[in-house]
Amino acid sequence: MEFGPHLMLATLEGAVTAAILALTAMGLSVVFGVMRVVNVAHGEFYMLGAVIAWFVASTLGAHPAVGFVAALVIAPLLVGSLAALADVLILQRISYDPERTIVATIGLLYIIQQTTLMTFGPDARPVEAPFNSRIALPWFEFGDGGFALYWPWGLSITSYKLFVIAAAVVILAALWLLMTRTKAGLVMRATQQDSAMAQAFGIPVARVYALVFGLGAALAAMGAVLIVPIQQAHYLMGGDPLLLSFIVVIIGGLGSLPGTVIAAVLIGMSDGIISVFFSPTLAKILATLAVAMVLVFRPQGLMGKSAA
Amino acid sequence: MLEVQGIHAAYGRVRTLFGVSMTAKPGEITCLLGRNGAGKTTTLRAITGLLPVSEGTITLDGDDLTRLPAHRIAQKRVGYIPQGRRLFAELTVAENIEVGLMACGEGRETRDWVLSIFPRLRERLSQRAETLSGGEQQMLATARALCLRPRVLLLDEPTEGLQPSMIEEIRQVVLRMKAEGLIVVLVEQRMDAILSMADRAVFLDHGQSREAFIGNALRADPSILTRHLGV
Numbered sequence: 001m002e003f004g005p006h007l008m009l010a011t012l013e014g015a016v017t018a019a020i021l022a023l024t025a026m027g028l029s030v031v032f033g034v035m036r037v038v039n040v041a042h043g044e045f046y047m048l049g050a051v052i053a054w055f056v057a058s059t060l061g062a063h064p065a066v067g068f069v070a071a072l073v074i075a076p077l078l079v080g081s082l083a084a085l086a087d088v089l090i091l092q093r094i095s096y097d098p099e100r101t102i103v104a105t106i107g108l109l110y111i112i113q114q115t116t117l118m119t120f121g122p123d124a125r126p127v128e129a130p131f132n133s134r135i136a137l138p139w140f141e142f143g144d145g146g147f148a149l150y151w152p153w154g155l156s157i158t159s160y161k162l163f164v165i166a167a168a169v170v171i172l173a174a175l176w177l178l179m180t181r182t183k184a185g186l187v188m189r190a191t192q193q194d195s196a197m198a199q200a201f202g203i204p205v206a207r208v209y210a211l212v213f214g215l216g217a218a219l220a221a222m223g224a225v226l227i228v229p230i231q232q233a234h235y236l237m238g239g240d241p242l243l244l245s246f247i248v249v250i251i252g253g254l255g256s257l258p259g260t261v262i263a264a265v266l267i268g269m270s271d272g273i274i275s276v277f278f279s280p281t282l283a284k285i286l287a288t289l290a291v292a293m294v295l296v297f298r299p300q301g302l303m304g305k306s307a308a
Numbered sequence: 309m310l311e312v313q314g315i316h317a318a319y320g321r322v323r324t325l326f327g328v329s330m331t332a333k334p335g336e337i338t339c340l341l342g343r344n345g346a347g348k349t350t351t352l353r354a355i356t357g358l359l360p361v362s363e364g365t366i367t368l369d370g371d372d373l374t375r376l377p378a379h380r381i382a383q384k385r386v387g388y389i390p391q392g393r394r395l396f397a398e399l400t401v402a403e404n405i406e407v408g409l410m411a412c413g414e415g416r417e418t419r420d421w422v423l424s425i426f427p428r429l430r431e432r433l434s435q436r437a438e439t440l441s442g443g444e445q446q447m448l449a450t451a452r453a454l455c456l457r458p459r460v461l462l463l464d465e466p467t468e469g470l471q472p473s474m475i476e477e478i479r480q481v482v483l484r485m486k487a488e489g490l491i492v493v494l495v496e497q498r499m500d501a502i503l504s505m506a507d508r509a510v511f512l513d514h515g516q517s518r519e520a521f522i523g524n525a526l527r528a529d530p531s532i533l534t535r536h537l538g539v
Contacts, residue, residue: 202411
């Protein structure tokens with residue numbers, strides 16, 4: 001395949017990565033933005049979403065679309081509830097102390113991971129995509145006859161991957177509407193600005209924190225449900241999303257939701273393109289290098305505010 | 309009536325209040341006075357529930373507030389205007405007001421009432437709070453507290469850093485709330501404001517309440533202020 005079509009293919013793969021990364025990183029960013037909690041267990045909530053998706057889809061045994069839709073509803077709800085419970089039982093009891101929170105979420109990471117290993121087993125499990133037709137993509141050339149479209153062999157994408165991109169856009173738009181157009185969003189933003197004053201104005205901050213922690217985990221789970229028909233569910237699958245989410249959140253600016261989306265697109269696209277042309281490992285190395293550069297030259301990230 | 313009886317409080321392990329008592333009545337302005345570090349702001353924070361009270365009691369019309377979480381105290385219509393305003397800086401004026409309204413389930417009528425008191429805020433509704441001038445920020449902080457339709461209004465140095473015209477505007481609002489029968493507790497450093505507004509004054513020193521005077525006694529003998537405040 002020529003370079004142009006190959007680049008287009010890589011870009012589409014990158015867009016799928018960016019879509020999932022945006023959802024997962026947004027969960028981490030919401031939690032950090034509102035609660036100032038660095039959730040090291042975020043990748044495990046992602047993994048749990050994938051595993052529950054497999055469980056729901058395989059238990060229902062109906063048409064793949066039914067299993068998938070059920071998983072898309074049930075997995076985020078279950079994972080979000082578990083995270084909210086973890087907030088109430090663990091994080092609230094250590095008063096969200098930054099150091100202890102990191103240690104606690106590391107503990108949570110291993111508890112979730114090892115419990116999944118003991119119950120779900122070490123094997124990777126597939127979830128069937130609800131639809132998966134292959135769509136051939138056109139490319140163009142300027143030949144003797146002028147501009148012409150043609151369909152290069154191998155230049156195609158599945159309808160499911162396009163759906164993943166569209167679904168992520170819809171979920172992110174819904175999150176944006178939630179944050180900017182609803183009372184719940186106003187409560188979260190007020191709590192993010194000044195939690196003490198939020199309390200002084202009747203906002204039950206402890207309850208808001210539990211809901212936000214649940215929302216962050218649910219976003220990761222949604223990302224996982226969307227990706228599991230492409231990648232399979234596995235008890236160790238939370239590592240990469242956690243690393244990339246941290247990279248995205250730091251580059252975008254801690255707690256900045258628009259920054260998170262921009263950084264997710266940058267990192268996701270570059271990850272997809274570099275993985276296709278070179279290797280996934282090189283993509284991770286370059287992303288880590290990018291985060292190091294940001295920390296040196298613009299510690300507040302692309303859209304974050306510098307400390308006064 | 310707001311009654312504070314012998315409260316003790318601490319920031320972590322650092323004890324800051326060692327038995328503060330005061331009484332504030334509806335339709336009166338009670339001034340909390342004292343030097344820097346005397347415990348005035350800490351007392352207000354304890355009343356709002358932002359600082360836990362380890363000993364003593366706080367009651368509002370016989371209703372015990374002592375162990376209630378801060379958000380429940382706000383829902384009892386205790387409005388707080390903190391020192392430095394503490395607005396939700398990145399929210400708009402309208403959103404800051406909305407947060408105040410949500411606390412006690414108030415609606416459009418209260419919003420209109422508050423904006424009639426501060427008409428300048430109506431012109432700034434879509435502006436972020438952090439972009440307002442100091443005086444407008446103080447108006448917004450006051451408006452946000454009034455959105456609770458408060459029974460108690462706690463003001464912590466509301467005129468700090470304001471120009472004279474704005475000080476007068478805030479003073480008029482405080483007097484209006486007093487006339488409407490609110491319990492007003494005011495922390496203030498400016499002697500002219502204290503003398504012109506105080507119905508009662510409680511002097512704090514080293515985290516304890518020392519003496520209480522009625523306003524007329526202060527006006528009759530302003531040297532009481534200089535003696536206690538060391539100014």
